[in-house]
Amino acid sequence: MLADAIAAERFRLIRDRTAVFWGFLFAPLASLLFSLAGDIFVRLAFHRTIPGATTDLANRAMGAVAGASGPVTALFLLIGAAAIVAGDYRWESWRLVTPRNSRLNLLAAKLIVFAEASAWSLLLTALAAVLAGLFSSVVNAAPLVGSGVGSAFLGQFAGVFLITWLEVLMIGALAALVGVVTRSTMGAVIAGLVVVVVQSTAAAAVQAASWKTLAIPAYAARTLKTFVAAPEGFRPDAGPAGLGLVMLLVWLAVLATGALVLFRRQDLTKE
Known part of the structure; x- marks a missing residue:
């Protein structure tokens, strides 16, 4: 039954081109166009290239993926998540689908489809960074160089990708929880964005790692990415990174479980 719910939700998302574009395609494409425009502007404004400049496509891709969870990108991801999770409240279609499957399966399918779409969006972000790097290499006459860590880059990139x-x-999961509580797509986007901005701002002001600071998701993720992306002989202590991973998993479990529990008990006779 869960497989049927996932297939149905995936089909609905594919048909919702507006949600797909704004939620999962716009941010990577906008970053690509912005990078291209910046290179063209600098080239036309200064009429010369930077001597000795090089282009590292590997680091560009990893940096783009590492920054893909910031507040700006989160806004568009929240739009996509809200469309998937809370769209049935807007169209009052819950009463049509709940008799066909369990509530647990229906909401779990929405979260799984969001996970799939967001993974493709991250891959597109990395691809956009590579294309932007190739364009910059040509326009600025900056030769391509390999990653300084060699074959270890694949493991680093995979780690940063999974953390992001x-x-x-x-x-x-946050959008799902807020969407269930507010029964509104706009509420899920606005409240979710406020939470993301607040915790990102708090993480930027924190320096020392402790269990309290690592409870801030953005700071825990930053600590993890620093550990994973560091060269073998220069990695920081693994303790904070491990605790940060635990905190992220706990937050994900709490938010997703909260959304599932509340949705299971929710009155949907008018939805």
Whole structure:
């Protein structure tokens, strides 16, 4: 039954082109266009290239993925998550679908489909960074160089990708929880964005790692990314990174479980 719910939710998302574009495609495409425009502007304004400049496509891709969970990108992810999770409140269609499957399966399917779409969005972000790097290399006559860590880059990139994806899944779970409580797509977006901005601001002001600071998702993720992306001989202590991973998983479990429990008990006779 869960597989049927996932297939149905995936089909609905594919048909909702507005949600797909604004939620999962716009941010990567906008970053690509902004980078291209910046390179063209600098080239036309200064009429010369920077001597000795090089282009590292690997670091560009990893940096783009690492920053894909910031407040600006989170806004568009919240739009996509709200459309998936809370769209049935807007269209008052819950009473049509709940008799066909269990509530647990229906909401779990929405979260799983969001996880799939966000993973593709992160991959598109990395691809956009690579394309922007190739364009910059040509326009600025900056030769391509390999990553300084060699084959270890694949492991670092995979680690950063998974950590960022975990952050994005938290954004989706947050949108689900707020969407269930408010029964509104706009409420899920606005309240979710406020939470993301507040915790990102708090994480930027924190320096020392402790269990209290690592309870801030953005700070825990930053600590994890620093640990994973650091060269083998220069990695910081693994203790804070491990605790940060536990905190992120706990937050994800709490938000997703809260959304599922509340939705299971919710009165949907008018939805």
